[in-house]
Each structure stands twice: as structure tokens, then as C-alpha cells.
Amino acid sequence: MSPHAQLVHRRAVDVEKNAQVSDDLAEDDKQRRRKSPSLFRVLAALALVGVTAFYYTASRAWPWDPQPPSDLPPFIREGIKQCEIIGRPPPNPAPATRERTTSDRFVPGTGAVWLKNATVWTGNNKGHEVLYEVDVLLDGGVIRRIGSSEDVRDEAIDADEVDLNGAWLTPGLVDVHSHIGVEAAPALNGGQDGNSIKGSVRPFLRSLDGFNTHDASFNLSIAGGITTMLVLPGSAGNIGGQAFTFKPRWTAENTPASMQVEPPFRIENGSWERTRAWRHIKHACGENPARVYGNVRMESAYAFREAYTNGKALKDIQDAWCEDPRAQSTPFPQDLEWEALADVLRGNVKVNVHCYETVDIDDFVRITNEFQFPVAAFHHAHEAYLVPGVIKQAYGPEPPAVAIFANFARYKREAYRLSPYAAKVLNDAGIKVSFKSDHPAIDSRYLVFEAQQGHAFGLPWAEALASVTTVSAHTAGLDHRLGYVREGYDADVVVWDSFPLALGATPKQTYIDGIPQLVSPHVGNKPAEAQEITTHGDYAKEAAADVVSRGDPDLRPRKQASKVVFEHVKEVYLGEPFVNTINPGRVVVSDGEVVCIGRECVVAEDAAHVDLKNGTVTRGLITAGSRLGHEEIDMEASTGDGLVYDALAVNSDLLSGVLVHGVDGAQFGTKGALMAYREGITTGVSWPGALGPARFIAGVSFSFSTSAPHPLAPGAIGTARAALHLNLDDEGADNNPSISTKLSVLRRLLRQKSVVEDNELGQAFVDAAEGKLRLVVNANSADHIGALVRIKRDVAPALKLTIFGGAEAYMLADELARNHIGVVVAPGRAFPYEWTSRRFLPGPPLSNLTLPALLHKHGVKVGLGLAGIVASSSTRLTRFEAAWAYANAPHVFSKRDAIALVTTNLEELLGLNDGAEVASSGIVAYEGDFFSLHARVRGVVGPGGGAMHLL
Numbered sequence: 001m002s003p004h005a006q007l008v009h010r011r012a013v014d015v016e017k018n019a020q021v022s023d024d025l026a027e028d029d030k031q032r033r034r035k036s037p038s039l040f041r042v043l044a045a046l047a048l049v050g051v052t053a054f055y056y057t058a059s060r061a062w063p064w065d066p067q068p069p070s071d072l073p074p075f076i077r078e079g080i081k082q083c084e085i086i087g088r089p090p091p092n093p094a095p096a097t098r099e100r101t102t103s104d105r106f107v108p109g110t111g112a113v114w115l116k117n118a119t120v121w122t123g124n125n126k127g128h129e130v131l132y133e134v135d136v137l138l139d140g141g142v143i144r145r146i147g148s149s150e151d152v153r154d155e156a157i158d159a160d161e162v163d164l165n166g167a168w169l170t171p172g173l174v175d176v177h178s179h180i181g182v183e184a185a186p187a188l189n190g191g192q193d194g195n196s197i198k199g200s201v202r203p204f205l206r207s208l209d210g211f212n213t214h215d216a217s218f219n220l221s222i223a224g225g226i227t228t229m230l231v232l233p234g235s236a237g238n239i240g241g242q243a244f245t246f247k248p249r250w251t252a253e254n255t256p257a258s259m260q261v262e263p264p265f266r267i268e269n270g271s272w273e274r275t276r277a278w279r280h281i282k283h284a285c286g287e288n289p290a291r292v293y294g295n296v297r298m299e300s301a302y303a304f305r306e307a308y309t310n311g312k313a314l315k316d317i318q319d320a321w322c323e324d325p326r327a328q329s330t331p332f333p334q335d336l337e338w339e340a341l342a343d344v345l346r347g348n349v350k351v352n353v354h355c356y357e358t359v360d361i362d363d364f365v366r367i368t369n370e371f372q373f374p375v376a377a378f379h380h381a382h383e384a385y386l387v388p389g390v391i392k393q394a395y396g397p398e399p400p401a402v403a404i405f406a407n408f409a410r411y412k413r414e415a416y417r418l419s420p421y422a423a424k425v426l427n428d429a430g431i432k433v434s435f436k437s438d439h440p441a442i443d444s445r446y447l448v449f450e451a452q453q454g455h456a457f458g459l460p461w462a463e464a465l466a467s468v469t470t471v472s473a474h475t476a477g478l479d480h481r482l483g484y485v486r487e488g489y490d491a492d493v494v495v496w497d498s499f500p501l502a503l504g505a506t507p508k509q510t511y512i513d514g515i516p517q518l519v520s521p522h523v524g525n526k527p528a529e530a531q532e533i534t535t536h537g538d539y540a541k542e543a544a545a546d547v548v549s550r551g552d553p554d555l556r557p558r559k560q561a562s563k564v565v566f567e568h569v570k571e572v573y574l575g576e577p578f579v580n581t582i583n584p585g586r587v588v589v590s591d592g593e594v595v596c597i598g599r600e601c602v603v604a605e606d607a608a609h610v611d612l613k614n615g616t617v618t619r620g621l622i623t624a625g626s627r628l629g630h631e632e633i634d635m636e637a638s639t640g641d642g643l644v645y646d647a648l649a650v651n652s653d654l655l656s657g658v659l660v661h662g663v664d665g666a667q668f669g670t671k672g673a674l675m676a677y678r679e680g681i682t683t684g685v686s687w688p689g690a691l692g693p694a695r696f697i698a699g700v701s702f703s704f705s706t707s708a709p710h711p712l713a714p715g716a717i718g719t720a721r722a723a724l725h726l727n728l729d730d731e732g733a734d735n736n737p738s739i740s741t742k743l744s745v746l747r748r749l750l751r752q753k754s755v756v757e758d759n760e761l762g763q764a765f766v767d768a769a770e771g772k773l774r775l776v777v778n779a780n781s782a783d784h785i786g787a788l789v790r791i792k793r794d795v796a797p798a799l800k801l802t803i804f805g806g807a808e809a810y811m812l813a814d815e816l817a818r819n820h821i822g823v824v825v826a827p828g829r830a831f832p833y834e835w836t837s838r839r840f841l842p843g844p845p846l847s848n849l850t851l852p853a854l855l856h857k858h859g860v861k862v863g864l865g866l867a868g869i870v871a872s873s874s875t876r877l878t879r880f881e882a883a884w885a886y887a888n889a890p891h892v893f894s895k896r897d898a899i900a901l902v903t904t905n906l907e908e909l910l911g912l913n914d915g916a917e918v919a920s921s922g923i924v925a926y927e928g929d930f931f932s933l934h935a936r937v938r939g940v941v942g943p944g945g946g947a948m949h950l951l
């Protein structure tokens with residue numbers, strides 16, 4: 001199993017274990033409440049005092065006298081201070097202007113930077129303003145001047161001059177949903193601070209209090225252009241706690257407090273002060289509170305109502321006390337438990353609600369109206385696009401924004417119905433859309449990839465850029481200083497190596513508070529076509545189908561033709577050996593086979609004609625590493641193949657063990673498979689282990705057609721016995737045997753010369769040792785991979801070995817090449833999810849080479865695979881992954897090499913062609929260049945052949 005899946009699994013296990021604990025605590029809590037005098041009775045008594053006071057004192061308007069007369073008793077003086085704080089109008093900071101010359105985050109000694117000749121996306125004019133050939137001066141931690149060189153020159157004394165040669169410059173990206181710092185990488189049991197398991201309603205918890213400044217993610221996120229994050233507590237409970245905004249920049253102080261931007265509280269002149277900045281809070285409905293606290297949806301709704309009733313009671317008695325402080329005989333009513341919700345009701349807190357489904361959104365919108373508080377954003381909100389009208393009914397001056405994933409879906413019931421066109425639909429309906437990472441769910445370094453996907457599937461470019469900058473800054477209550485390139489705004493800008501929505505876009509430099517963050521960045525130059533603003537594809541029809549079907553459309557392609565002529569074909573990648581043909585003009589496909597390539601091809605009269613507009617014809621792409629083929633909804637056991645038995649635990653005598661054949665649990669016609677097919681992924685490879693801990697001996701993999709309806713359809717099963725799969729990385733399993741135990745078992749199994757009859761498991765290892773059955777081992781650590789190399793060298797030189805994962809494999813590149821060991825890099829863009837991958841190779845701008853490129857350069861056969869909880873929904877993005885790999889290493893990969901990463905190399909590395917049968921691969925015809933964001937499948941046929949589907 002993939003590293004991240006294990007990570008998630010472990011969390012799930014922890015949560016289960018803790019659910020019991022938390023129940024006990026909840027019981028304790030109840031008893032305590034029964035015994036102690038009810039806070040409520042006390043508060044109610046106080047309220048009465050306040051209300052009575054109302055009748056004989058005039059109500060007082062803000063601002064209050066900050067210096068109450070000294071003859072008053074101290075408790076009244078202190079209370080008056082509190083009245084001043086709660087009486088303030090809600091935050092409404094004026095936007096920074098060009099007169100703002102210094103930021104509160106300015107680091108003394110930071111020099112000015114004069115960025116010359118930039119192409120600037122400012123965020124102004126609803127995201128449509130682009131300034132060409134302008135200079136930007138950063139000074140005092142702010143954007144001091146934007147203009148021509150002449151405009152800037154006078155103020156740019158002593159500034160560092162950087163010629164950008166027309167490179168794109170945007171505001172720094174704002175990630176409006178991150179758990180960076182509270183779920184730090186690499187994941188360790190000592191560092192899971194995102195969720196409390198002590199109760200479902202914990203409005204008094206603060207993400208700031210658990211923020212680990214040593215998270216390995218900060219510099220990685222900066223390398224992706226992230227300059228601000230809203231760090232939310234997790235969603236285990238209905239009210240997980242308060243959220244805080246941070247910049248990822250390393251500070252000299254190295255404290256959570258020093259990384260904050262506009263903290264709502266701070267130490268000022270030696271005293272603890274409430275500032276005028278926004279506060280933030282996290283709420284969650286749906287499955288997570290149900291899973292962790294047994295708060296089924298009805299309970300969640302009640303939990304919110306109860307909590308807000310308490311918040312309102314506190315607000316009322318505080319307001320009443322403040323009606324006439326001098327008349328009070330008891331101190332100002334304080335209550336740590338409910339003060340944050342009272343502040344929500346006063347309009348001082350941005351409410352961020354994790355809600356997925358129609359029912360959840362509908363519930364919460366009702367609650368906002370019952371208690372009269374606005375929502376800043378619905379997060380995840382996979383079904384928001386089905387109910388934009390409901391979102392507009394939320395209480396408050398403007399509709400909540402919606403902070404969604406572009407594609408990450410189907411991992412649980414409530415995530416089943418997300419559409420790739422959701423952002424387009426919401427935007428068309430006038431709802432503001434943000435993409436967010438939910439880091440580390442998605443590595444926030446690649447937040448811009450979310451915006452790219454949104455754009456690819458119908459969101460206009462201006463809104464796509466706004467979705468990770470201006471909209472997010474607004475949701476986080478920071479658009480008065482962040483999210484735009486404007487004079488006086490914070491000097492948080494990113495210089496890109498291409499138009500930011502081009503696949504592979506990488507920062508050349510990220511400035512935070514005017515400080516360049518990347519120390520000697522590695523950046524190449526992207527080609528001219530990658531610099532251009534692009535137009536989104538027209539997906540109106542597909543979007544409408546998703547809306548009409550409430551997110552569960554019939555994805556089986558309808559239109560088909562047995563003879564198809566593709567015209568204006570620019571490139572073809574086909575055949576064995578795998579070759580490309582440039583500018584053939586025409587490609588003729590008949591019954592699922594390419595029968596002619598070239599301008600002179602004769603065309604049958606009854607053939608369908610498709611103009612590919614300089615497009616690409618390739619063999620079908622392959623996906624591997626997800627649960628596709630074994631499971632539809634990751635967290636719903638009934639939709640999958642179930643648990644794999646543990647040969648090490650169950651069967652002490654391995655030599656009589658059963659070998660699990662993945663193909664026996666194969667699933668067809670799933671939503672994930674059809675979505676992948678429609679993007680040109682015609683073949684999936686899967687191995688046992690859909691659910692639960694990854695076992696050391698997983699079993700045998702198989703390949704399958706993503707378009708076949710059932711296992712007996714033509715071409716449904718490609719290779720039934722592809723390779724033997726083992727897992728070394730398996731932190732998720734309880735009683736997980738040690739690496740050395742596993743490798744000792746492996747050594748023994750490979751050494752045996754023969755096995756008793758009917759012993760399939762033993763036989764598989766004999767076959768592996770003889771090179772008749774490929775062995776694929778999931779491993780990331782260079783130490784573990786090195787140990788495998790030793791075993792192959794010493795025990796089974798004929799072994800055909802593939803490493804799956806391989807985050808640290810580059811450290812042994814030469815050894816791997818020498819021993820003919822290939823690597824399926826999974827995920828293609830690595831992240832140190834676990835300790836075993838902490839030495840991963842990050843790629844540009846942090847290293848010259850990407851992990852796949854370095855391995856390839858050293859002669860290692862490389863493929864791209866998937867890993868983690870995002871894997872199953874990422875299968876359809878396989879082309880994008882190949883394009884990212886190419887875009888960031890064009891000096892290492894040819895285009896053909898890059899396509900081989902997701903086709904022929906995977907075929908070899910996963911043993912698909914080792915047997916007698918060589919599965920056909922299917923064919924895909926893309927309108928437009930395979931490597932551009934906007935290529936689009938117009939024709940596809942699976943390995944079963946037959947008529948071509950036209951899309």
C-alpha cells in the first residue's frame with residue numbers, strides 16, 4: 001500500500017481506538033456537569049442583573065472610554081475594558097494603499113528588490129488585468145511601486161535588480177484550507193495535532209497552540225508559490241477549534257507566533273491585546289463527526305444548535321452587563337468555553353465549514369439563519385455545485401465562498417458526487433470558488449495544479465488564478481493586504497517559469513515580506529507556448545449532465561464508429577518498439593487498430609472524420625497504484641474487495657500458503673474507471689490490498705480494461721498473472737513485522753529450490769527467483785531499497801525486480817541501473833509523507849532534476865504511478881502527470897520518453913508482457929497537444945478493440 005494510504009489508515013486506526021476513549025471522556029464530562037453547579041444557572045442569574053440594569057441606564061455606543069475612572073472597583077474597570085472589546089464593530093480593515101510603506105511583518109535589514117520587466121497578473125478587474133513589461137519594487141515588506149522603469153527608478157535606490165525578461169508574476173498563493181504545522185511531515189505519532197478526540201464541540205481550541213514550526217512542508221510549499229495558509233483544526237468534531245493564518249517563511253524567532261499574519265491576539269506593550277484582525281473557526285458536518293463521535297447528521301445539527309444557544313446566552317449576558325457596568329455587583333461574565341461562538345455571533349469570526357453533501361449544506365444554511373451568523377466558506381463541499389441556490393440563502397451580506405478540490409473525490413460516500421466541472425458550474429452561478437489543498441491531503445506545493453485542473457475543465461483563466469489568490473485572501477479576511485499585486489500590499493509575490501496555469505508551472509522565486517525564499521533556485525526556461533494565457537475548454541454539455549444526474553452521470557460513452565479518420569494529426573506515439581511519428585497529418589483506425597498513418601492514407605467512405613487540430617494519437621495510457629479495479633469508494637468496505645489475509649501472521653508455514661490473485665476480486669464499470677477511460681487511460685493495473693493494512697505478501701497483480709463492463713467482456717482482463725507484489729513500507733499495520741523479518745522471509749523464499757505440490761505461494765517465489773514472474777516491492781527508503789539490491793545480488797541474480805514508490809531511490813540510481821532494477825515512482829511528484837521518504841528528491845526549483853528524471857538519466861527504467869488517498873481519483877490525471885514530468889525535465893526526457901513513463905515502461909516494470917499473452921493497449925486520439933493543459937480526448941478504444949468511442 002502507498003505511504004500516504006498507510007498514513008491515513010493509521011489515523012483512521014487511531015481515531016477508532018480513540019473513539020472509545022473519547023466516549024469515556026464524554027461520559028465523565030456529563031457526570032462532572034451534573035455534579036457542578038450549572039454554569040448556565042450562574043450565567044442566567046447574571047443575565048437577569050444585566051437585563052434589569054437595561055431599564056434604568058442609557059445604552060452606550062462604541063468607542064468606550066479606554067481609561068475608566070480610577071475610583072471604580074477593579075472588577076468594574078476590568079469589565080469596562082471587556083465591554084470596549086466586545087462592543088467594537090466587526091473587523092473591516094481598509095485596504096492597504098500606496099502610502100503604506102512598511103509592513104508589520106517587515107524584517108529590519110531586508111533589502112529592496114527591483115523586479116524588472118514582469119508580466120503581472122494583478123488580480124484587479126476581476127482577475128482580468130495583466131500588465132506587460134512593468135517593474136515591481138519591493139521595499140519595507142510591501143509592494144512599494146508598480147510601473148515603468150522610469151516610475152520605479154527614483155525609489156529603487158540600493159535595490160537588488162532582477163531582470164525577469166517578461167516572466168509571469170502573480171500574488172503569492174493563499175491556501176485557505178491547510179493543516180500544515182498541525183499535521184506535520186513526515187508523519188510521526190508524536191505530531192498529530194490537528195484533531196482533538198476529547199469532544200466534538202471544542203470552539204476553545206486553537207490551531208496556533210499545536211503549530212509545529214519544524215514541519216518539513218514549509219519550504220516545499222514555498223517552492224510551489226504558497227505564501228499564506230489558513231491553518232484549520234481537523235474535522236473529527238463538529239467544532240474542531242479556532243483557525244489561524246500563517247506565512248510559511250522561516251523566521252529568526254522560529255516560533256508559531258512569529259509566523260502568524262494579522263494575529264487576532266498579540267502581546268503589545270507588554271499586555272495581551274485583542275487586535276482588530278479577523279478570527280477564524282472550523283466547523284464540520286457529515287461523516288467525520290459521525291465516525292469519530294457517533295454524531296450522525298441529526299446529532300451534528302443539534303450539536304451546532306446547542307453550541308450556538310450557549311454562545312448566544314453568553315453574548316446576551318455580556319451585552320447586558322455592559323449596559324451599565326457601574327451598577328454591577330459581579331465581574332463581567334467571562335466564559336472560555338463559549339466566548340468564540342459569542343464572537344461569531346458578534347460578526348468577528350470567519351466561519352469555515354467542512355460540509356460535503358446537499359443535506360449537510362442545507363442543514364448548515366438553516367442553522368446560519370436560525371442563529372444569524374455568516375459563513376466565510378463551505379469547504380470540500382463536493383455537492384455545492386448541485387445547490388448553488390441554497391448556498392446563496394446562507395445568512396449574511398454575501399454568499400459564502402466554496403473551497404473545493406478540483407478532482408479529489410470518491411474516497412467516501414459524501415465525496416462520491418464531485419464533478420470535475422464543479423468549479424465551472426459554481427462560478428457560472430455567481431459563487432466564488434477557491435481551490436485549497438487540505439494539506440497534507442494534497443501537497444500544498446501543488447495548489448496551482450488544482451487551479452490548472454479547474455481551468456482545464458471549464459473554469460476561465462481569470463477565475464482560476466483568483467481561486468488560489470484573491471478569493472482565498474478574501475475568505476481568510478486578508479484581502480486588504482494579500483491576494484493582489486497592488487502598491488502597499490504585502491510583498492508576497494511569485495515569479496513563474498511559465499503562465500501559472502500551464503502544466504508544470506514552477507516558481508523561479510517566491511518572495512514573502514519582500515524576502516526571496518528560494519536560495520539558489522534551479523529553474524529552466526519554459527517554451528514560448530507555455531507563457532500564453534489559455535482559453536478553457538467548452539464543457540457545458542458534460543457539466544450539465546453532471547448537474548442533471550446529481551453527480552452520478554452515466555459515463556459509458558455512447559457514440560462510436562468502427563472506422564475513424566483523424567485529420568490534422570501532429571504526433572503519433574504507437575507500436576512496439578514504441579516510436580513517434582511527427583506530422584503524419586492523418587491516422588486511420590479500423591476496429592480498434594491503427595491501419596494507416598500518413599497524408600496519403602485512403603479513406604473509406606463510411607469512416608467518421610475527426611479533426612484533431614494538431615493533436616496527438618497515442619497508445620492507451622496505464623494507471624497503477626490506486627485502488628481502481630478493486631474498490632470504488634475507499635472508505636466503504638462494501639464497494640471493495642476487502643482485506644487481504646496476512647501470510648506472515650495467518651500461516652506460520654508459508655510454504656503451504658495460498659497465493660492471492662488480485663484478478664479474482666477485479667471490479668469493472670466503476671465510476672473511477674469510466675472517468676479514467678474518458679481521459680485516455682485504457683488500462684489499469686491492480687494488486688490485492690484494497691482495504692486495510694498493506695500486507696507484506698500482497699499477492700499477484702493483473703491488468704484490466706477501464707472500459708469493460710464485466711470480467712468476461714472482450715479484453716476485460718489483460719494479464720491475469722502480472723507480477724508478485726510485496727510491501728515493505730507498512731507503518732499502518734498493527735503488529736507489523738520488522739523490515740529485517742520481512743526481508744529474511746523473502747531471502748528464504750527466494751532461496752528454496754523446489755516446493756511441495758499445490759503450494760502456489762512458494763511456487764511464485766521460485767518463479768520470481770528464476771525471473772519467470774516479476775517481483776514488485778513497495779518501498780521508499782534508500783536503506784530498504786539497498787537491502788533489496790543486496791538480496792537480488794546475493795540470492796537471486798535472475799530476479800526481475802521493480803521498486804514501487806521509490807522516493808529515495810535516486811540515491812542508489814547507479815546501483816539500480818547496474819542491477820537492472822526499475823522504479824515506478826509513486827507518486828510522481830514525491831512528498832515526505834513518512835519518515836521512509838524524508839530524503840526524497842524535490843525537483844525544481846529545489847533541485848535541478850526531478851526524481852523520475854534523475855533515475856532515467858542514470859539508465860534506470862522508470863514509470864509513473866500513484867500513491868496515497870488521492871490515488872484513486874487521480875487515475876484520470878495520468879496524462880497531466882506525464883506532462884508535468886516532461887515540462888520540468890525536457891533536457892532529460894524526450895516527449896516519447898515521457899509518454900513511455902505511463903505506457904510501455906509501466907508495462908515492462910509491472911510485468912504485463914512477461915507472459916505468453918501480450919495485451920493490446922488501446923488507442924487514444926487527443927485534440928490538441930498531449931502535453932498541453934487543454935488536450936482533450938476525442939476518440940478512445942480500450943485493449944478489447946472494437947469500435948472507437950468518440951467523445
Ligand SMILES: *[C@@H]1O[C@H](CO)[C@@H](O)[C@H](O)[C@H]1NC(C)=O
Nearest residue numbers: 116117118133164165166167
Ligand atoms: C521584456 O522581456 C521580453 C522577453 O524577453 C523582451 O522581448 C522585451 O523587450 C523586454 N522588455 C523590456 C522593456 O525590457
Ligand SMILES: *[C@@H]1O[C@H](CO)[C@@H](O)[C@H](O)[C@H]1NC(C)=O
Nearest residue numbers: 267268269270271273274275
Ligand atoms: C503601544 O505603544 C505605542 C508606543 O508607545 C503606541 O503607539 C501604541 O498605541 C500602543 N499600543 C497599544 C495597544 O496600547
Ligand SMILES: *[C@@H]1O[C@H](CO)[C@@H](O)[C@H](O)[C@H]1NC(C)=O
Nearest residue numbers: 216219249250516517518519
Ligand atoms: C528553508 O528555507 C530557508 C531559507 O528561506 C533556509 O534558511 C532553511 O534552511 C530551509 N529549511 C530547510 C529545512 O531546508
Ligand SMILES: *[C@@H]1O[C@H](CO)[C@@H](O)[C@H](O)[C@H]1NC(C)=O
Nearest residue numbers: 522523524525844847848891
Ligand atoms: C538543470 O541543468 C541543466 C543542465 O545543466 C539545465 O539545462 C537545466 O535548465 C537545469 N534545469 C533546472 C530546472 O534547473
Ligand SMILES: *[C@@H]1O[C@H](CO)[C@@H](O)[C@H](O)[C@H]1NC(C)=O
Nearest residue numbers: 568570611612613614615928
Ligand atoms: C496547426 O499548426 C500549424 C503549423 O504549426 C498552424 O499553422 C495551425 O494554425 C495549427 N492549427 C490549429 C488548429 O492549431
